[in-house]
Amino acid sequence: MIRITDLHKSFDANAVLRGVDLHVPRGESMVIIGGSGTGKSVLLKCVLGLVKPDAGSIEVDGQDVTKVKRDAFLARFGMLFQGGALFDSLSVWQNVAFRLLRGPAKLPKAQAREVAIEKLRRVGLRPEVADQFPAELSGGMQKRVGLARAIAAEPEIIFFDEPTTGLDPIMAGVINELIREIVVEMGATAMTITHDMSSVRAIADKVAMLHGGKIRWTGPVGEMDATSDPYVQQFIHGRATGPIEAVR
Amino acid sequence: MNAVTRPLAHLGHAVLSALASLGRVSRFAGATLQHLVRPPFYWREFLHACLQIGWLSLPVVGMTAIFTGGALALQIYAGGSRFNAESVVPQIVALGITRELGPVLGALMVAARVASSIAAEIGTMKVTEQIDALTTLSTNPMKYLTVPRVLAATLSMPLLVAVGDALGIFGGYLVGINRLGFSASTYMSNTTGFLEFWDVGSGMVKGAVFGFIVALMGCYFGMNSGRGAQGVGGATKSAVVSASVLILASNYILTELFFAA
Numbered sequence: 001m002i003r004i005t006d007l008h009k010s011f012d013a014n015a016v017l018r019g020v021d022l023h024v025p026r027g028e029s030m031v032i033i034g035g036s037g038t039g040k041s042v043l044l045k046c047v048l049g050l051v052k053p054d055a056g057s058i059e060v061d062g063q064d065v066t067k068v069k070r071d072a073f074l075a076r077f078g079m080l081f082q083g084g085a086l087f088d089s090l091s092v093w094q095n096v097a098f099r100l101l102r103g104p105a106k107l108p109k110a111q112a113r114e115v116a117i118e119k120l121r122r123v124g125l126r127p128e129v130a131d132q133f134p135a136e137l138s139g140g141m142q143k144r145v146g147l148a149r150a151i152a153a154e155p156e157i158i159f160f161d162e163p164t165t166g167l168d169p170i171m172a173g174v175i176n177e178l179i180r181e182i183v184v185e186m187g188a189t190a191m192t193i194t195h196d197m198s199s200v201r202a203i204a205d206k207v208a209m210l211h212g213g214k215i216r217w218t219g220p221v222g223e224m225d226a227t228s229d230p231y232v233q234q235f236i237h238g239r240a241t242g243p244i245e246a247v248r
Numbered sequence: 249m250n251a252v253t254r255p256l257a258h259l260g261h262a263v264l265s266a267l268a269s270l271g272r273v274s275r276f277a278g279a280t281l282q283h284l285v286r287p288p289f290y291w292r293e294f295l296h297a298c299l300q301i302g303w304l305s306l307p308v309v310g311m312t313a314i315f316t317g318g319a320l321a322l323q324i325y326a327g328g329s330r331f332n333a334e335s336v337v338p339q340i341v342a343l344g345i346t347r348e349l350g351p352v353l354g355a356l357m358v359a360a361r362v363a364s365s366i367a368a369e370i371g372t373m374k375v376t377e378q379i380d381a382l383t384t385l386s387t388n389p390m391k392y393l394t395v396p397r398v399l400a401a402t403l404s405m406p407l408l409v410a411v412g413d414a415l416g417i418f419g420g421y422l423v424g425i426n427r428l429g430f431s432a433s434t435y436m437s438n439t440t441g442f443l444e445f446w447d448v449g450s451g452m453v454k455g456a457v458f459g460f461i462v463a464l465m466g467c468y469f470g471m472n473s474g475r476g477a478q479g480v481g482g483a484t485k486s487a488v489v490s491a492s493v494l495i496l497a498s499n500y501i502l503t504e505l506f507f508a509a
Contacts, residue, residue: 050380074386085381087373099385102288149385 001026001189002047002157007056008213009042016042018213020056024206029183029190031200031221033235034210035244040193041082043210044159047191048077060157071103078150078188082162084142086134086149093130096120096148105153119148123178140171147175151182158183160192164199176202197236200224209235211244276468280398283390293396301362301397301463302404306411308361309354313412316349317341317419325428337428338438341420343447350412351451352499355458358405359491363466366397367487370470371480379471394467398460405459406452413448450506457502458495465491 007020016039024030032040045051047058049065058065065073086095096116100107107115117127123144134142143163150158163179164172176199183190183203192203200207201221208218209232217229224236234242320341328334370393373379382389417439424430465487473483 045380048380048384050383071386074384077384079381079384081377081381083376085377087378087381098387103386 001028001061002191003057003059003062004043004047005057005059007043007046007058008054009039009046009051010054015213017046017053017056020210020213020215022208022215022218024189024191026189027187029180029192029203029205030208031192031194031204031206032208032210033194033197033200034216035235036195038210039213040210041161044079044161044191044193048074048079048159075099075103075105075153076156077159078153078155078157079159080143080146080150080161080163082165084134084139084146086142086145088134090133091130092120092125092132092134092137092145093117095134095145096130096152098149099153115152116148119152120145122151122182123148124174140167140175143167143171143175144178147178147182151186154186155188157189157191158186160190160194160203162194162196163192163203164194164196169198172196172199173202179203197238200236211235272472273464273468276471277464279390280394280464280467283388283395284399286391288391290392290396293392294400297396297400298404300365301358301401301459302408305358305361305404305408308357309408309412310415312353312357313345313350313416314419314422316353317345317416317421318423319419320344320349320416321420321423321428334428335438337424337430338420338435339442341424342417342439342443345416345420346413346443346447346451348451348499348503350416351409351454351458352495354409354412355405355455355462355495356492358401358408358459359462359465359488359495362401363462363487363491364484366463366466367470367473367484368480370467371473371483374471374473375475375480389471394464394471397467398463401459401463402456403459405455405462408459409452409455410448413451446506450502454499454502457498461494461498462491465494 002022002024004020004022007017008015009017020043022030032043034040042051046053047060047065049070060068060073060076087098090098093113093116094101096119097112100112100115101109113130117130120127120129125141125144125148129137129141129145134145137145147163150160160179163175167175179190179192180203182188190203192199194200204221206218207221207224209216211231217227217232219227224232227233230243234244321337324337324340325334328336370379373393379389382392421432421435421439424435425432469483469487469490473479
C-alpha cells in the first residue's frame with residue numbers, strides 16, 4: 001500500500017534520511033523505532049507531503065504521492081500528532097469533527113457533532129468533554145481527542161506520531177489498546193513512530209528500525225527480540241553502550 | 249578580505265538578504281490574493297477576524313485619535329499664533345487628522361495590537377504542529393488562516409480610520425472650545441465647510457492598504473516562525489517592526505501619488 005524507495009532528505013548540511021526503503025502492506029500496523037533525531041517524524045511528514053523529499057519516491061497504491069490530487073489524497077489519511085495539535089480556538093467536538101464540517105463530504109452540523117461524540121466515546125471520553133476547549137483538558141485527554149480526530153472520518157491510513165509520549169504508564173496502555181483496536185476494527189493501515197517499547201509490542205505487526213538515515217532492520221514484531229542486529233538489541237534493551245552512540 | 253572590502257561585502261550581503269525577504273513577502277502576498285479568489289472561503293473565520301481586528305481595535309484607535317486631535321489643536325494654535333493665523337485650527341486639525349495622522353497613527357496602533365497577535369497565534373500554531381494538522385485535514389492554511397485575516401484587516405481598517413477621523417476632529421473640537429476660546433458652532437462650521445470628500449476618502453484608501461500590510465506581516469512572520477518560544481517571540485517582533493516600517497514607507501508613496509493626482 002505504501003512503498004517508500006530510496007528516500008533522501010537533508011536540512012542544510014544535516015542529512016536526515018539517506019536512502020530509506022520501506023514497504024507497508026494494506027491493513028498492516030508498521031511501527032518505526034529509532035533514536036531521537038533520526039528522522040522518524042520527517043519520514044511520516046514526507047509521505048503526507050508536509051516535507052518535500054530531496055530524492056526518492058513515495059507511492060500509495062502504486063501512485064506517486066507528488067502527482068495525486070492533494071485533497072482527495074489527504075482525505076484517505078488520519079494523523080495523531082505528538083502533542084495532539086488540537087486547534088485551541090475550537091471546542092473539542094469541533095476539533096474532532098473538523099474534517100466532517102468542511103470539504104466535499106461535509107455533514108450537517110448536528111450530524112457531525114453526533115459523530116464527534118461517538119468518536120470521543122470510542123476513545124473513552126464522556127460526551128460532556130465535547131463542549132470543552134483543548135486547554136481545559138489534561139495531556140492524556142488531549143491525546144485521546146487527537147486520536148478521535150484522527151479516526152473521525154474513518155481513514156484508510158492512520159499515522160501515529162509518538163502516541164504515548166508524556167503519558168503515565170496506565171494512560172499509555174489505554175492509548176496502545178485503543179490504537180490496536182481501532183486498527184483491527186477499521187482494517188486501517190497504520191504507521192506509528194515511537195520510542196516506547198511497550199507501545200511497539202502492543203501496536204505492531206511489523207517493526208522497522210531507522211538509524212543513520214536508513215532502515216537498519218525490519219521484520220515481524222515477534223522476531224524483534226530474537227534478532228542478532230546489535231543496533232536493534234541495544235535500542236530495545238535501552239543499553240547505553242553499543243554501536244549507537246549515546247551522544248548524538 | 250581587507251578593511252575596505254569587508255564593509256562592502258557586509259553591505260552587499262545585507263542588500264541581497266533584504267531583496268530576498270522582499271521577494272518572499274511578495275510571493276506570500278501573491279499567494280494570498282490567489283487564494284482569496286479561489287474557493288473555499290471560510291466565512292466563520294472571516295467574521296471572527298473582523299471582530300478581532302476591527303471591532304476590538306476600536307478603543308485603541310479611538311483613544312489614539314482623540315488625544316492626537318487634542319494635541320494637534322494645541323500645536324497648530326501655538327504655531328498659527330506666530331503669524332496671527334490661530335483661526336485655522338479647525339481646518340488644519342481636520343486636514344491633518346483625515347489625510348495623515350488618523351490613518352497612520354491608527355494603523356501603527358493596529359499594527360502593534362493585531363500584527364503581534366496574529367504572528368504569535370499563527371507562530372504558536374506552527375510550533376505546535378497545528379498548521380501541519382490543518383494540512384492533513386485537507387484544509388489549506390493559507391485559505392483558512394491568512395485569507396480571512398488579511399481580508400478582514402483590509403476591509404476593517406478604512407472603517408476604523410473613519411471612526412478615528414471623527415474622534416480626532418472631536419478631540420480638536422473639545423480642546424478648541426474649552427482651551428482655545430473657539431465657539432462650538434464656528435469650530436464645527438469651519439471644519440465641515442473646509443473638508444472635502446477626498447480628504448476623508450484618501451485616508452480611508454490608505455487605511456485599506458495599511459490594513460492589508462498589518463495582517464499580511466502578521467501572517468507571513470507567523471507562518472515562517474522559528475521553533476520554540478524564542479522563534480514565536482522573534483516572529484512577533486518582526487511582524488510589528490516590518491508592518492510599522494512598511495506603513496510609514498507606503499504612506500509616503502501613497503501621499504506622493506495622491507499629491508501628484
